[in-house]
Amino acid sequence: MTAAETQAADPPAAIPSAPLDKGTPPPAGTPSNSGPPRRKKGALLPYFLILPAIIAVAAVYAFPLVKSVIMSFQDMGRRELWSGNTPPWVGFDQYTAILADSEFWYVVGRTVLFMAVCVTLTMAIGLLLALLMMRLTTWVRIVLTVALIAAWSMPLMVAASIFRWLSDSDYGLINTLIAKVAGEDFLGHNWFLNPWQGFGIITALVVWGAIPFVVVTLYAALTQVPKELEEAAALDGASATGIFRFVTWPVIKPVFVMVTTLSVIWDFNVFGQIWLLRGNKPEPEYETLGLYSFSKAFSSTSFSQGTAIALITVVLLSGVAVYYLRQLMKTGEVE
Incomplete structure (x- = not known):
């Protein structure tokens, strides 16, 4: 066997590759991890756990607050309270009367x-x-x-x-x-x-x-x-x-x-x-x-x-x- 045939039969030695710099883009075909971060499994669990408390707070505070705001633009008296009739709308008359009152x-x-x-x-x-x-x-x-x-x-x-x-x-x-x-x-x-x-x-x-x-x-x-x-x-x-x-x-x-x-x-x-x-x-x-x-x-x-x-x-x-x-x-x- 000649020297040329011996060199062809031996596998080529592995060439050590230099570490890639952080700024160097990965080789073609390498999967990229630069996409948006995936939401961890169970990340919505804390929101579901506090959902009953949010509903309770909304029922106790939000609903009465909305009703109070609506009532402030009406003229609800004892008659409307007992009869259940819709009070007449007066707009900002209640606020005008209050802010103009020195008391x-x-x-x-x-x-x-x-x-x-x-x-x-x-x-x-x-x-x-x-x-x-x-x-x-x-x-x-x-x-x-x-x-x-x-x-x-x-x-x-x-x-x-x-x-x-x-x-x-x-x-x-x-x-x-x-x-x-x-x-x-x-x-x-x-x-x-x-x-x-x-x-x-x-x-x-x-x-x-x-x-x-x-x-x-x-x-x-x-x-x-x-x-x-x-x-x-x-x-x-x-x-x-x-x-x-x-x-x-x-x-x-x-x-x-x-x-x-x-x-x-x-x-x-x-x-x-x-x-x-x-x-x-x-x-x-x-x-x-x-x-x-x-x-x-x-x-x-x-x-x-x-x-x-x-x-x-x-x-x-x-x-x-x-x-x-x-x-x-x-x-x-x-x-």
Whole structure:
């Protein structure tokens, strides 16, 4: 066998191929994976699982909201309610009458002022108590936490009954203490004859019921502040105020803003506290927007006007709700 025949009989040696660069296109005939990503099997399962909750929320909230919007453009009275007849359409007459009524704007101003005082006191006292909990011993902090949760879980009717007893004109503890400490005869003093004093009692009830949530939430945020940063600031000569302003506050600010926004929404819609403290018959001087809407709808039997006031309240709070959602998105809780 010649050398040429020997070379032809041996198979050619495999030539090592250089690895393809990521930018190099694959050879012809190679399947490509650059198409749209395939939906994983079962990706729709979470949507089917929450579908019953969505249907329930739509039935409880969406349908009544649509009916309320329709009713606000009608003139529904007691006759239409009992007979079932379709109320006459009046267009924007209900809204025009409400916005032109000076009493409505007095109620709006009263509601905003009441909300601002409640939110300011709630957030200030809540923040101070949360800071105090950071400096308490473990067992004292546990006792305080249990007390806050117990106050938070107390039914509103029970809490209102306690505050009615505290402010009672004949047997109230507040009048008794003032008479003993100040030496003045406060026995028989009615706190609700003066709306300013009456709203002071109502504000105390609202703040008392809201503080536990604020304290627990802000305390959880304070535990996330790095201790080493506070210690480093203290070693650099920063005061307690400076440490809180430049180290602690930037960490807890997102949580503080969200809790404040929630407090604004809750205190703007206060209804039960005023209703119970005034014996289910609140005077016009104690009406906030929720009570004003209820009074127009059921006391004056102008259901459409009461519904229109409620929808105006929703519009007034929509900006606060949008701001709250934006804060949630910034903190990554909503994707």
